[in-house]
Amino acid sequence: xxxxxxxxxxxxxxxxxxxxxxxxHYLRENLQLTGTHVGCDTSQCGACVVHVDGKAVKSCTVxxxxxxxxxxxxxxxxxDGDKLHPVQEAFKEHHGLQCGFCTPGMIMTAVDMLRRIPxxxxxxxxxxxxxxxxxxxxxxxxxxxxxxxxxxx
Amino acid sequence: xxxxxxxxxxxxxxxxxxxxxxxxxxxxxxxxxxxxRPGQAYACFVRSPYAHATVDDIDFADxxxxxxxxxxxxxxxxxxxxxxxxxCGWLVHSKDGSPMKTGAHPVLALTxxxxxxxxxxxxxxxTAAQAxxxxxxxxxxxxxxxxxxxxxxxxxxxxxQVHPEAPRNTCFEWELGDKAATEAAFxxxxxxxxxxxxxxxxxxxxxEPRAAVGxxxxxTGVYTLYTTSQxxxxxxxxxxxxxxxxxxxxxxxxxxxxxxxxxxxIFIYSEExxxxxxxxxxxxxxxxxxxxxxxxxxxxxxxxxxxHAELALDANGKMLGLRVKTKxxxxxxxxxxxxxxxxxxxxxxxxxxxxxxxxxxxxxGVLTHTAPVDAYRGAGRPEATFVIERLVExxxxxxxxxxxxxxxxxxxxxxxxxxxxxxxxxxxxxxxSLNEACRMIDYANFxxxxxxxxxxxxxxxxxxxxxxxxxxIAPSAAVGSLGAGVGLWESAEVRVxxxxxxxxxxxxxxxxxxxxxxxxxxVSDRLGIPIESVEIVHGDTDKVQFGMGTYGSRSGAxxxxxxxxxxxxxxxxxxxxxxxxxxxxxxxxxxxxxxxTVAGTDRxxxxxxxxxxxxxxxxxxxxxxxxGLKETSFYDPxxxxxxxxxxxxxxxxxxxxxVVKVIKFVAVDDFGNIINPMIVEGQVHGGxxxxxxxxxxxxxxxxxxxxxxxxxxxxxxxxxRADDLPSFDVGVTxxxxxxxxxxxxxxxxxxxxxxxxxxxxxxxxALGVRDIAMPVTPERAWRAANGL
Numbered sequence: 034x035x036x037x038x039x040x041x042x043x044x045x046x047x048x049x050x051x052x053x054x055x056x057x058h059y060l061r062e063n064l065q066l067t068g069t070h071v072g073c074d075t076s077q078c079g080a081c082v083v084h085v086d087g088k089a090v091k092s093c094t095v096x097x098x099x100x101x102x103x104x105x106x107x108x109x110x111x112x113d114g115d116k117l118h119p120v121q122e123a124f125k126e127h128h129g130l131q132c133g134f135c136t137p138g139m140i141m142t143a144v145d146m147l148r149r150i151p152x153x154x155x156x157x158x159x160x161x162x163x164x165x166x167x168x169x170x171x172x173x174x175x176x177x178x179x180x181x182x183x184x185x186x
Numbered sequence: 187x188x189x190x191x192x193x194x195x196x197x198x199x200x201x202x203x204x205x206x207x208x209x210x211x212x213x214x215x216x217x218x219x220x221x222x223r224p225g226q227a228y229a230c231f232v233r234s235p236y237a238h239a240t241v242d243d244i245d246f247a248d249x250x251x252x253x254x255x256x257x258x259x260x261x262x263x264x265x266x267x268x269x270x271x272x273x274c275g276w277l278v279h280s281k282d283g284s285p286m287k288t289g290a291h292p293v294l295a296l297t298x299x300x301x302x303x304x305x306x307x308x309x310x311x312x313t314a315a316q317a318x319x320x321x322x323x324x325x326x327x328x329x330x331x332x333x334x335x336x337x338x339x340x341x342x343x344x345x346x347q348v349h350p351e352a353p354r355n356t357c358f359e360w361e362l363g364d365k366a367a368t369e370a371a372f373x374x375x376x377x378x379x380x381x382x383x384x385x386x387x388x389x390x391x392x393x394e395p396r397a398a399v400g401x402x403x404x405x406t407g408v409y410t411l412y413t414t415s416q417x418x419x420x421x422x423x424x425x426x427x428x429x430x431x432x433x434x435x436x437x438x439x440x441x442x443x444x445x446x447x448x449x450x451x452i453f454i455y456s457e458e459x460x461x462x463x464x465x466x467x468x469x470x471x472x473x474x475x476x477x478x479x480x481x482x483x484x485x486x487x488x489x490x491x492x493x494h495a496e497l498a499l500d501a502n503g504k505m506l507g508l509r510v511k512t513k514x515x516x517x518x519x520x521x522x523x524x525x526x527x528x529x530x531x532x533x534x535x536x537x538x539x540x541x542x543x544x545x546x547x548x549x550x551g552v553l554t555h556t557a558p559v560d561a562y563r564g565a566g567r568p569e570a571t572f573v574i575e576r577l578v579e580x581x582x583x584x585x586x587x588x589x590x591x592x593x594x595x596x597x598x599x600x601x602x603x604x605x606x607x608x609x610x611x612x613x614x615x616x617x618x619s620l621n622e623a624c625r626m627i628d629y630a631n632f633x634x635x636x637x638x639x640x641x642x643x644x645x646x647x648x649x650x651x652x653x654x655x656x657x658x659i660a661p662s663a664a665v666g667s668l669g670a671g672v673g674l675w676e677s678a679e680v681r682v683x684x685x686x687x688x689x690x691x692x693x694x695x696x697x698x699x700x701x702x703x704x705x706x707x708x709v710s711d712r713l714g715i716p717i718e719s720v721e722i723v724h725g726d727t728d729k730v731q732f733g734m735g736t737y738g739s740r741s742g743a744x745x746x747x748x749x750x751x752x753x754x755x756x757x758x759x760x761x762x763x764x765x766x767x768x769x770x771x772x773x774x775x776x777x778x779x780x781x782x783t784v785a786g787t788d789r790x791x792x793x794x795x796x797x798x799x800x801x802x803x804x805x806x807x808x809x810x811x812x813x814g815l816k817e818t819s820f821y822d823p824x825x826x827x828x829x830x831x832x833x834x835x836x837x838x839x840x841x842x843x844x845v846v847k848v849i850k851f852v853a854v855d856d857f858g859n860i861i862n863p864m865i866v867e868g869q870v871h872g873g874x875x876x877x878x879x880x881x882x883x884x885x886x887x888x889x890x891x892x893x894x895x896x897x898x899x900x901x902x903x904x905x906x907r908a909d910d911l912p913s914f915d916v917g918v919t920x921x922x923x924x925x926x927x928x929x930x931x932x933x934x935x936x937x938x939x940x941x942x943x944x945x946x947x948x949x950x951x952a953l954g955v956r957d958i959a960m961p962v963t964p965e966r967a968w969r970a971a972n973g974l
Contacts, residue, residue, distance in 0.1 A: 108213035131699070168446050
């Protein structure tokens, strides 16, 4: 077992975990931050996307140890208190989610996308989402939501 | 906001943002994997690496000795505890009258394994990782046997047999329609168009993998199962009455937030059965979460038909008859609805939107050494639509007729319309949807767009699909007469609280459909109360009286109708109470915008005031009217509903690379009345995406020699990604369904039904070929484009 410490959503945390523990399991099981989801085992679906040191990362593809000392942000830490992040608002406003399972990863990916590309066109948004699966929405309203968020950010 | 404004903002017909979204966008959903019970242990299943083998010995001594392992269970333990097998809830008969034939479906394999991923043993350990490590140590001695995975060849006398009870791997040889009348139609035909059609096998891949937590309370003897279910009461019924895990009154099934289903979470699988059963044996809660690789091999798959279909036409291009012979792959075991999907949910829709005087369909249900095949979004209806819409488009081309005009000529125009295959269509206006779709895609100017594309070296095509489906599943007596083991009504309970807020307990289950919003809109609209005062409760057998769950686009037409009936009863009782309180005749009480008033006076009661009166019981004779305000309904529909519409796809293909690009996709659907247009459009988007996925990308492939699932991960099974799809153009036409009080038809599956033939018709149009197999990968399109 190894003690792994990092800052998650602004709080210093640490947990004693097996060295093989993935970041996603560290977040979900040790910190009970269950908003980050596991949808596959091949790093394809993106349900587990969180931010590590400001960049979108698939937390199923990173060992918790690799994130030791990092600043991690999960979906639970995205809103500013009761004030939703504009991407969260846009997903609700434009019906960018149905079952909600891919949503945290989608939103975290979108926030990172808009940080790098503030005003993406539809083709860019679709291309940038290639690492995130949604089985419910056909992406139509997700694309619409991200576009709308880009206009208010 | 006054009551009238509120009604506009949140009532029927308003695109109300979803009440459920807040928890999902903030990471506060409660999916099964998010549930941790004190002291829970973890299960990992040992699965067959072979498609077909005898299980000669299971040596789990090393596994049992591994760190953290609590217990290892096998099929012998299941048998020793007297548990039954998993069941199919629908019995079909072969044309000779004999009942379908299949072998038992054990919870854990006893003597044989019959597909890669079949369940052999379960290891229960302190942690998920320890369970997985130890599962690797279970030493199973298999005797590998020959396998068969495709329907072609599976019925040969010398083919490897899946179950001794089903000779020639034939579960049933079923028929529907009038054979003699159909033959006569073909004898009189001026032209016959035929196609051999494969409907490719799909893997549902809801984004949340299946999961279960079983828990046993020693003090009360009550088991609780948290599981990813579309129908928790049905799960409880099957686990109690057939598997015998626990009596129904000692089993609580909770389906919390469920991350998509698409059919795959209707069924009762081995894993949740084992979690419930094992929780008593280990005296601790037992949790199992599928990893995606397990989902691929063990979730029920969809489609997988091989069909020969022929359409008979007279000299004027009017349809005379349809003859269809289908071989449907059922997999190794029948799941809950397996037998109904390729029969009563398929052949009954073969008339499409057309006035077809004679239809005859034969379906062989074929067992193979593959994962069970059952309902996947559309369930039988996409397969039927693909057959008829491919044939119709091909016929139009061969007759040199415009595909839209050819359809118009053959549309059903008088309602009700009795088809030759059971269904009685009650209402519809097929031409209205077709015309609107043509307008939206600018059909008139397609030739110009094609020329422009050709000038760029691209091949452009347009394809139609005028689909119909049967939803609102279903009138109980009707499905009973066809072999269903259950009734398909839905239940609702409307509980008005003394403060005037309302809980609605529904037997439908939302796993993305937005019931918490649409159902609340209905209540808000009818009772004239703010939508925030309405809570929709579902997914818990201890709370909801009963329910058949959500599938087959039934939750609006059946589930909301049950709520509507219960609301009628609430209002009727409230009116009686209001009459006493307001000292007026019941006939003089008007209920409007959340107020009970005495007609022609200013005397009245707000809904919340009435609710309080109902609970205090001070101002009405409780000997005549019981206190309280809570009503229930078990609503059974009088007919199926028949959503229908026209989808048109326009594609462009690069003959140099074979890449097919969907330039435009127009879906015009008649779903009857609509509660929340935003949610309905979202359902269409998702369905169309899955339909385009089937047509262009997705394919479940088993190796024909070894029976291994070759497309067993997202690396191999091509899920539609954002950049594979266009934005969609969605339109509606409305003919209200007469068979339910809200006039709803259902919208959940239309996209997946309508899209595949539209896409294939567009591709064959672009390439000038008669047929092309799904999925149309760039290689297939490139070969076709280059005559290879």
